[in-house]
Amino acid sequence: MNSKKFEVAAYPKMxxxxxxxxxxxxKARLMLGEAYEKLFLSQALRPEKMAYFDxxxxxxFGGRIKEILTxxxxxxxxxxxxxxxxxxxxxxxxxxxxxxxxGGSPGSIPDAEKILPRNICPMVKSAYGFKAGRICPYFxxxxxxxxxxxCDAKKKTWEILDRLVPTYVMEIPQxxxxxxxxxxxxxxxxxxxxxxxxxxxxVSEDNLAGAIRLINRKRLALQRLTKLRANNPAPISGKxxxxxxxxxxxxxxxxxxxxxxxxxxxxxxxxxxxxxxxGDESPRVMVSGTPMALxxxxxxxxxxSAGAVVVNEESCIGTRYFKDLIDEDGGSMDEQLANLTxxxxxxxxxxxxxxxxxxxxVLQEYRQSGAxxxxxxxxxxxxxxxxxxxxxxxxxxxxxxxYLSIETDYSPEDVGQLQTRIEAFLEQIGx
Amino acid sequence: MNSKKFEVAAYPKMxxxxxxxxxxxxKARLMLGEAYEKLFLSQALRPEKMAYFDxxxxxxFGGRIKEILTxxxxxxxxxxxxxxxxxxxxxxxxxxxxxxxxGGSPGSIPDAEKILPRNICPMVKSAYGFKAGRICPYFxxxxxxxxxxxCDAKKKTWEILDRLVPTYVMEIPQxxxxxxxxxxxxxxxxxxxxxxxxxxxxVSEDNLAGAIRLINRKRLALQRLTKLRANNPAPISGKxxxxxxxxxxxxxxxxxxxxxxxxxxxxxxxxxxxxxxxGDESPRVMVSGTPMALxxxxxxxxxxSAGAVVVNEESCIGTRYFKDLIDEDGGSMDEQLANLTxxxxxxxxxxxxxxxxxxxxVLQEYRQSGAxxxxxxxxxxxxxxxxxxxxxxxxxxxxxxxYLSIETDYSPEDVGQLQTRIEAFLEQIGx
Numbered sequence: 001m002n003s004k005k006f007e008v009a010a011y012p013k014m015x016x017x018x019x020x021x022x023x024x025x026x027k028a029r030l031m032l033g034e035a036y037e038k039l040f041l042s043q044a045l046r047p048e049k050m051a052y053f054d055x056x057x058x059x060x061f062g063g064r065i066k067e068i069l070t071x072x073x074x075x076x077x078x079x080x081x082x083x084x085x086x087x088x089x090x091x092x093x094x095x096x097x098x099x100x101x102x103g104g105s106p107g108s109i110p111d112a113e114k115i116l117p118r119n120i121c122p123m124v125k126s127a128y129g130f131k132a133g134r135i136c137p138y139f140x141x142x143x144x145x146x147x148x149x150x151c152d153a154k155k156k157t158w159e160i161l162d163r164l165v166p167t168y169v170m171e172i173p174q175x176x177x178x179x180x181x182x183x184x185x186x187x188x189x190x191x192x193x194x195x196x197x198x199x200x201x202x203v204s205e206d207n208l209a210g211a212i213r214l215i216n217r218k219r220l221a222l223q224r225l226t227k228l229r230a231n232n233p234a235p236i237s238g239k240x241x242x243x244x245x246x247x248x249x250x251x252x253x254x255x256x257x258x259x260x261x262x263x264x265x266x267x268x269x270x271x272x273x274x275x276x277x278x279g280d281e282s283p284r285v286m287v288s289g290t291p292m293a294l295x296x297x298x299x300x301x302x303x304x305s306a307g308a309v310v311v312n313e314e315s316c317i318g319t320r321y322f323k324d325l326i327d328e329d330g331g332s333m334d335e336q337l338a339n340l341t342x343x344x345x346x347x348x349x350x351x352x353x354x355x356x357x358x359x360x361x362v363l364q365e366y367r368q369s370g371a372x373x374x375x376x377x378x379x380x381x382x383x384x385x386x387x388x389x390x391x392x393x394x395x396x397x398x399x400x401x402x403y404l405s406i407e408t409d410y411s412p413e414d415v416g417q418l419q420t421r422i423e424a425f426l427e428q429i430g431x
Numbered sequence: 432m433n434s435k436k437f438e439v440a441a442y443p444k445m446x447x448x449x450x451x452x453x454x455x456x457x458k459a460r461l462m463l464g465e466a467y468e469k470l471f472l473s474q475a476l477r478p479e480k481m482a483y484f485d486x487x488x489x490x491x492f493g494g495r496i497k498e499i500l501t502x503x504x505x506x507x508x509x510x511x512x513x514x515x516x517x518x519x520x521x522x523x524x525x526x527x528x529x530x531x532x533x534g535g536s537p538g539s540i541p542d543a544e545k546i547l548p549r550n551i552c553p554m555v556k557s558a559y560g561f562k563a564g565r566i567c568p569y570f571x572x573x574x575x576x577x578x579x580x581x582c583d584a585k586k587k588t589w590e591i592l593d594r595l596v597p598t599y600v601m602e603i604p605q606x607x608x609x610x611x612x613x614x615x616x617x618x619x620x621x622x623x624x625x626x627x628x629x630x631x632x633x634v635s636e637d638n639l640a641g642a643i644r645l646i647n648r649k650r651l652a653l654q655r656l657t658k659l660r661a662n663n664p665a666p667i668s669g670k671x672x673x674x675x676x677x678x679x680x681x682x683x684x685x686x687x688x689x690x691x692x693x694x695x696x697x698x699x700x701x702x703x704x705x706x707x708x709x710g711d712e713s714p715r716v717m718v719s720g721t722p723m724a725l726x727x728x729x730x731x732x733x734x735x736s737a738g739a740v741v742v743n744e745e746s747c748i749g750t751r752y753f754k755d756l757i758d759e760d761g762g763s764m765d766e767q768l769a770n771l772t773x774x775x776x777x778x779x780x781x782x783x784x785x786x787x788x789x790x791x792x793v794l795q796e797y798r799q800s801g802a803x804x805x806x807x808x809x810x811x812x813x814x815x816x817x818x819x820x821x822x823x824x825x826x827x828x829x830x831x832x833x834y835l836s837i838e839t840d841y842s843p844e845d846v847g848q849l850q851t852r853i854e855a856f857l858e859q860i861g862x
Contacts, residue, residue, distance in 0.1 A: 117817045117838070119550070149605040152583045155784050156818035169784060171611070174580045175602050179617050183610050353586050353600060381812065386548045387587035407548070 006037040006054070011062040014069075018140035025135045028107055029061055032295060039301055043237055045277045047270070049263035050240055056247050064250060065137045068097050072141065077198035080142035080165075082127060083150055084316045084347060085172050087188060087340055089326065092253065093203045093211035094195045099138050100249025101145065102317075103127030104293030106410035108135060115160065120153040121379045122409040123293055128157055131164045138250065139165065143198050146191060148172050150351040151384060168194055174353055176345055185341045192337070208336050212326045218253045219322035221260035226319060228267045229311045230370045232284065233276020235267040238310020239300045245317050246294040278309040283429040286371035288314040288362050288392060290379040296410060299377055299418070306422050308429075312369035314362050315377070320347055323361075350384035358388065359395045366401060373402035373429045375422075380409040402428045437468040437485070442493040445500075449571035456566045459538055460492055463726060470732055474668055476708045478701070480694035481671055487678050495681060496568045502528050503572065508629035511573035511596075513558060514581055515747045515778060516603050518619060518771055520757065523684065524634045524642035525626045530569050531680025532576065533748075534558030535724030537841035539566060546591065551584040552810045553840040554724055559588055562595045569681065570596065574629050577622060579603050581782040582815060599625055605784055607776055616772045623768070639767050643757045649684045650753035652691035657750060659698045660742045661801045663715065664707020666698040669741020670731045676748050677725040709740040714860040717802035719745035719793050719823060721810040727841060730808055730849070737853050739860075743800035745793050746808070751778055754792075781815035789819065790826045797832060804833035804860040806853075811840040833859045 008029045015022045036057055040046075056064065072078045077096035081088070088098035103126025111129035130136035139145075144166040147158035161167045170187045173180035196202055225244065228235055244263075248256060270276065285308045287299065292315065300310050313319065326343040330336035348358035366374060376392055378385045389405055396403040404425040408414055439460045446453045467488055471477075487495065503509045508527035512519070519529035534557025542560035561567035570576075575597040578589035592598045601618045604611035627633055656675065659666055675694075679687060701707065716739045718730065723746065731741050744750065757774040761767035779789035797805060807823055809816045820836055827834040835856040839845055 115821060117814070117820075119812060120814055120818070149784065152782075152814035153818065155605060156781065156815050159785055160818070160821060169606075171604065171606050173602065173604075173614075174586065175600075179614050180602070183604075183614055186610050350587065351583075353580065354590055381550060381814075383548070383551055383583035383812075383814075384587050387551070387584065387591070389548075390546060390591060 006033055006041055007058065008033040008036070008060060009058055009062045011065070014062070014065065015137060018065075018137055019134060020137060020140055021134045024133070025061075028105075028135060031107075032057075032060075035295065039297055040239060040243065043239065043277070045275070046240065047236055047263055047266050049259070049266045052259045052262075053240070053244055053247055056251060057243075060250075061137050065141060067252065068099070068138075068141050071095070071097050072143070075199060077195050078142050079195065080139060080145040081147075082145075082154060083148045084321045085148050085150060085344055085349070086146050086170060087191065087344060089208065089211040089215050089340060090188070090192050090195055090203060092214060093208040094199045095207075096195065096199065099142060100293075101127055101130075101136070101138055101142075102249070102291060102293035103130050104296035104410070105130075108133055109410065116157060119381055120157075121151070121381050123291070123379055124153045124157050126293070126410065128161055131161060144168060144194070146170060146194070150349055151382070153381070172351065174351065176352060181341060181345060184345065185337065188337055188341050188344075205331070205333050205336065208333065209328070209330070212330075212336065212340065213328055214253055214257075216325045216328065218248065218257040219325055221257040221264065222248060222322040224264045225260055225267070226312065226369070228264055228271060230368060231271045231276070232370055233274070233278055233280040233282070234284065234309045234311055235270040235276055236263075237277045237304060238285075238287075238313075239297060239304055242292060242297065242300050242310070242313060242317070243294075245313060245321065246292070248321065249317070278307075283308045283426045284311045284370055284372045285309070285426075285429070286312040286314065286366055286369050286374050287318075287377050288365075288374055289377035289389070290382050290385045291316040291318070292377070293317060298408070298410065298415075299375070299406070302415065302418055302422050303375065306419070306426055308426050311371050312365050314365050316349070319365060320349070350388040355388060356391070359391050362392055363395060363399060373404070373425060375425065376403070376405040378405070378407040380407055437464055437472055438489065439464040439467070439491060440489055440493045442496070445493070445496065446568060449496075449568055450565060451568060451571055452565045455564070456492075459536075459566060462538075463488075463491075466726060470728055471670060471674065474670065474708070476706070477671065478667055478694055478697050480690070480697045483690045483693075484671070484675055484678055487682060488674075491681075492568050496572060498683065499528050499530070499569075499572050502526070503574070506630060508626050509573050510626065511570060511576040512578075513576075513585060514579045515752045516579050516581060516775055516780070517577050517601060518622065518775060520639065520642040520646050520771060521619070521623050521626055521634060523645060524639040525630045526638075527626065527630065530573065532558055532561075532567070532569055532573075533680070533722060533724035534561050535727035535841070536561075539564055540841065542566075547588060550812055551588075552582070552812050554722070554810055555584045555588050557724070557841065559592055562592060575599060575625070577601060577625070581780055582813070584812070603782065605782065607783060612772060612776060615776065616768065619768055619772050619775075636762070636764050636767065639764065640759070640761070643761075643767065643771065644759055645684055645688075647756045647759065649679065649688040649691075650756055652688040652695065653679060653753040655695045656691055656698070657743065657753075657800070659695055659702060661799060662702045662707070663801055664705070664709055664711040664713070665715065665740045665742055666701040666707055667694075668708045668735060669716075669718070669744075670728060670735055673723060673728065673731050673741070673744060673748070674725075676744060676752065677723070679752065680748070714739045714857045715742045715801055715803045716740070716857075716860070717743040717745065717797050717800050717805050718749075718808055719796075719805055720808035720820070721813050721816045722747040722749070723808070724748060729839070729841065729846075730806070730837070733846065733849055733853050734806065737850065737857055739853075739857050742802050743796050745796050747780070750796060751780070781819040786819060787822070790822050793823055794826060794830065804835070804856060806856065807834070807836040809836070809838040811838055
């Protein structure tokens with residue numbers, strides 16, 4: 001743990017060059033540092049190897065941006081995305097950088113509400129607000145944004161966002177039959193063409209094969225981390241694991257995979273030694289539902305402050321991002337793109353109808369993670385997860401799994417009420 | 432106008448046979464009759480030919496249901512739908528009945544909120560609640576329901592509704608390129624197969640051609656009515672016109688078209704005589720946005736009670752339903768289905784991205800209807816219309832069109848506030 005005061009590093013000159021609102025952003029930087037120190041660095045028995053991820057947060061608005069700008073200067077594409085359905089392998093194959101831009105902060109929401117309706121999802125508002133307010137260096141650094149059609153609010157917000165930054169849209173079908181796969185494959189090819197347009201050269205078969213192997217390694221490292229969390233006592237906190245899953249969306253994938261594996265080595269030693277971050281009596285909770293984009297640590301913080309340990313995130317920023325790998329046996333470009341599309345079609349987002357495989361997946365992850373209860377998390381006004389929650393709830397009732405469903409946004413207003421509900425839920429697990 | 436007290440006719444025996452909650456439904460019947468008398472029969476200078484539509488309301492839970500059950504007994508399909516994207520021509524070609532089931536009443540919402548989230552669209556909740564509470568004879572009479580994927584809330588609610596009534600889903604693509612049209616055409620063929628499954632016989636080319644001509648006639652009659660409303664003074668109230676647009680979704684199409692044309696004959700005489708339902712100084716308002724399902728007359732009633740006359744509904748229950756016809760020149764089944772799909776792809780629902788043709792359509796209807804202001808109407812939590820409203824608003828500002836945007840549900844709670852805003856809007860038109 002750092003003994004000096006933690007701070008997110010400032011790069012005012014670079015931010016100015018990126019046409020950011022520097023004065024305002026600098027306040028956000030200080031607030032992020034304070035929150036991080038309070039929520040993360042104060043944790044007892046943290047793994048040593050979390051130091052790398054602490055550094056990633058400290059350089060989130062600086063060092064990593066510099067790396068990205070270097071790639072950009074070399075003529076390679078820098079693509080912003082908002083969803084695990086956009087195939088980052090293609091960007092990596094083009095030598096570029098794929099950045100998950102999802103917004104997890106309440107600070108940018110007032111910027112969005114100047115034009116967007118208030119009663120849409122906070123993640124969509126936060127993301128739009130980051131660009132509108134010029135308070136996200138990643139948004140300022142991208143060549144273009146590739147949105148998708150996974151929900152009503154995102155689909156229609158891209159039309160408005162396109163006025164501020166070039167925004168293309170991948171149509172994600174709503175079912176998973178042969179005709180949907182055919183449409184999706186065409187969308188993947190369009191995405192590849194757009195990425196190639198920026199880099200000015202075609203993605204080669206070899207480069208795509210290499211990118212598929214690389215991103216598979218990243219996903220495998222996250223799978224390894226997830227398996228280690230199944231041990232009791234848990235060798236790492238849920239907050240730290242969520243943080244790593246969040247960093248997965250903006251870090252350089254090769255280095256990130258190596259660092260996650262180094263951490264896993266340490267966690268394996270802990271497991272062998274019977275060491276954990278919490279006692280083996282701590283209630284073990286699995287979180288299931290909508291993504292928690294950085295720096296949205298609200299629910300994990302409430303759970304772990306109340307004595308629980310979070311052992312799994314069945315979420316886009318969580319297992320939904322890394323549970324499936326791409327078949328590496330594809331030779332030709334067509335075979336590789338087909339394998340890629342098949343892998344992406346396995347993602348069980350609630351935007352599909354029906355999506356009953358997600359119910360099975362939740363139960364499977366519950367068993368595999370050694371959890372003792374499920375907290376279903378839905379971002380406010382997220383209709384698809386919110387309605388699909390009915391089926392998750394019924395499945396949990398059927399299996400006798402302690403269950404709590406919450407729908408919340410980024411504001412601190414409901415924290416007291418959530419605290420009370422979470423305490424009752426943990427008591428239910430204890431009994 | 433009726434001199435005796437208006438009442439929606441009761442058919443308790445038939446309702447019991449349909450497994451309805453008869454006691455509860457009978458109260459709803461009385462309330463509907465009272466509301467209808469107050470809102471419709473009290474109007475001054477109503478066209479004589481509205482008598483037919485008054486009868487349709489009086490027999491909404493009886494006579495029309497009897498007709499539908501007769502069709503059903505003969506082995507023909509009775510299909511419930513929730514959206515103007517489901518091609519009724521195919522049901523009619525099979526000798527069946529297509530019923531628009533959209534829910535427009537607050538009375539059924541508590542039934543839905545027992546299971547569905549509260550913060551989704553009132554129309555979706557109302558529709559689900561009608562089935563859950565067994566308080567809609569149409570829902571009880573259908574062979575199956577055909578939903579679609581036009582919004583998140585509907586898409587996911589069909590999964591839950593399927594437990595109460597067989598519910599199939601048409602995937603409506605989210606863009607309008609060649610690949611989307613190809614997918615859509617396959618969906619239309621699936622729908623045809625499902626309809627044929629019930630009737631036990633294939634739809635013939637001749638029957639489909641006849642059904643296309645028939646539904647075209649129905650849409651043409653509604654177009655004629657719309658054009659007549661462009662006269663000043665308006666020959667018919669907006670409430671009555673909306674009512675007719677609502678009845679279009681459950682009446683027998685041949686008779687309905689004839690009755691709309693009879694009414695139009697009367698309206699033409701009125702126009703020639705310079706007669707109208709309101710003085711030519713009354714502010715003329717066009718309503719644009721989400722559908723107002725029967726008996727949702729809230730906003731029209733507020734507008735016309737405040738002295739305005741509504742002259743156009745740019746809505747699914749409005750021009751979006753009838754502005755486009757199917758090319759009748761198709762010979763083979765494939766040609767006819769292609770023509771049908773092309774027509775349905777012209778519908779400019781906000782579920783598409785982009786959907787800029789709707790902005791043009793709104794401006795065109797504004798000019799054609801002789802309106803003096805636009806009220807944009809969005810059902811609560813309808814993300815796609817609510818976000819697309821940004822573009823409609825900007826277009827109106829650009830053209831200097833007086834504009835008011837409201838987002839509301841079915842409850843009377845916000846009536847006072849809406850009244851104030853509508854009065855200010857009408858004053859703006861007056862100046």
